[in-house]
Amino acid sequence: MEALYTLGLEIHTVGVLVLMGIVGFNILMLALSTQVIRYAKRMRIIMPISASLIALVLFTGATMMAAKHLEFTLLNLVMIVAGIVMIVLEAKRYKTLKRRTDIQNIDAFKGYKLKAFRYLGIEMAILLVLTAWMMV
Numbered sequence: 242m243e244a245l246y247t248l249g250l251e252i253h254t255v256g257v258l259v260l261m262g263i264v265g266f267n268i269l270m271l272a273l274s275t276q277v278i279r280y281a282k283r284m285r286i287i288m289p290i291s292a293s294l295i296a297l298v299l300f301t302g303a304t305m306m307a308a309k310h311l312e313f314t315l316l317n318l319v320m321i322v323a324g325i326v327m328i329v330l331e332a333k334r335y336k337t338l339k340r341r342t343d344i345q346n347i348d349a350f351k352g353y354k355l356k357a358f359r360y361l362g363i364e365m366a367i368l369l370v371l372t373a374w375m376m377v
Contacts, residue, residue: 246308253301260294261368263287268361277342277350288335295331299324316374323367330360 267287274280302320306312334357343349 242308246305249301249305249308253298253305256294256298256301257368257372260291260298261365261372263291263294264361264365264368267291268358268365271354271357271361274354277338277344277353280350281338281342284335284338288331291331292328295324295327319374320371323371327364327367330364334360 270280270283270287274283299321302317302324306317337353337356341349342353
């Protein structure tokens with residue numbers, strides 16, 4: 242049982258680190274993008290990867306909580322809320338790109354970029370704060 246818990250914890254940790262990398266890549270991709278069509282095509286590839294990683298992290302976290310016999314702590318509750326917030330932010334970012342960004346209007350893409358940077362910044366801050374909290 243201890244080996245299973247250790248493996249799950251390692252998968253959870255690697256999932257969080259890869260998710261940080263994907264969020265960083267999204268920030269870089271957004272900063273370097275100038276055309277909304279090319280960016281949207283890239284988003285169709287990256288969005289399922291980031292959603293899958295969020296699901297992986299939430300699933301492994303729930304599994305580790307069950308392995309600990311559902312011992313809820315403040316950190317566990319904060320991580321659950323953070324996972325839900327990240328899902329909502331990803332959905333808002335994609336919805337904003339899909340519905341509110343006019344392909345012909347460059348200013349619309351600039352407005353999207355501001356919102357997307359805010360959402361991605363919040364996601365990265367959540368990941369960094371929770372990782373730092375876990376290290377302490």
